Amino acid sequence: ASATIDSIAGSAPIRKPQYEQRQLNTPSEDLQQLIKSLGLLKHQEGGYFNETDRSSLFMESPYYPGHNDGSKTKPLRLGGSEEPDLPNPEDNTKKIAPLRNTSTLIHYLLTCDAFMGRFHRNNSRIIHILQKGRGQYVLVYPDGTVKSFIVGFDVARGEVTQWVVPGGVYKASFLLPLDGEESEKDHLLISEVVVPGFEYDDHRFMESYDELHALVGDRADSLKWLLEAK
Ligand code: GUN
Structure with missing residues (x-):
């Protein structure tokens, strides 16, 4: 299966997991230990995370002038020209594009007490790589298309272990039970790389x-x- 989820066919049904209703609000001892060992903290989007690498090389932001419209697909160049890498020496109106580290890497974990990441x-x-467990992603494209797929190791059933979410596409994620029914042992541990x-x-x-x-009606x-x- 391709890492790029654009090619994924169909959509998995989307059902809210029942961790709250079942009052599963404390992850298992093993998971608490994992959270400690990896130095994970609660993330404001939901779940737990820790940044494990940030390149010390820098690059110009390809999204200059830096508004948050992810629909931009072509890097803007200094001087406003789309010709690559030749800033116009005559153009004294040009500004410096903000710098970005060339990459970052994180761990991201969902557990019963923090069972979803919000849109x-x-x-x-963003490149996602499955490390442990099972979960589900929901993507909302700028044209309102909704896509959902299961991330897990049962690749014969169409679960994916690598997935790339395109820039400008909303994503949310949630935990899925490992064994049919929600438990405090459920987890989804992934790595994410962004450039x-x-x-x-x-x-x-x-x-x-x-x-x-407005997006999905x-x-x-x-x-x-x-x-x-959560
Ligand atoms: N800081 C807050 N959220 C994030 C994130 O998703 N990734 C990284 N690298 N740092 C963050």
């Missing part, structure tokens, strides 16, 4: 039910639980 998007495509490296200026949370509704009602961090 957000990044200007850059250029992560900065909040390149990142945006989905703001409101209205924004979701009537489907907003069944997806609105993915607007709120």
Whole structure:
């Protein structure tokens, strides 16, 4: 299966997991130890995370002038020309593009007490690599297309172990039970690589039910639980 989820056929049904209703709010001892060992902290998008690498090389932001519209696909060049790498020496109006680290790497973990990551998007495509466990992703494209797929090691059943979320596409994620029924042992541990490296200026949370509704119309009602961090 391709890492680029654009080619994924169909969509997995989207059902909110029942960790709250079942009052599963403490991850197993093993998972608590994992959170400690990896130095993970609660993330404001939901789940736990830790940045494990940030390149010390720098590059110009390809999204200069830096608004948060992820639809931009062509890097802007200094001097406003689309010709590569030849800033016009006559153009004294040009500004310096902000710098970014060339890459960052994180661990991201979902557990029963933090079982979902709420809708957000990044200007850059993000490479995801499954480390442990099982979960589900929901993507909302700028044209309102909704895609959902299961991340897990049962590749014969179409679960994926690598997935790339395109820049400008909203994503949310949630934990899936390993054994049919929710338990405090459920987990989803992944690695994420982003190029250029992560900065909040390149990142945006989905703001409101209205924004979701403007994108997906009537489907907003069944997806609105993915607007709120857990
Ligand atoms: N800081 C806050 N959120 C993030 C994130 O998603 N990735 C990285 N690298 N740093 C962050």
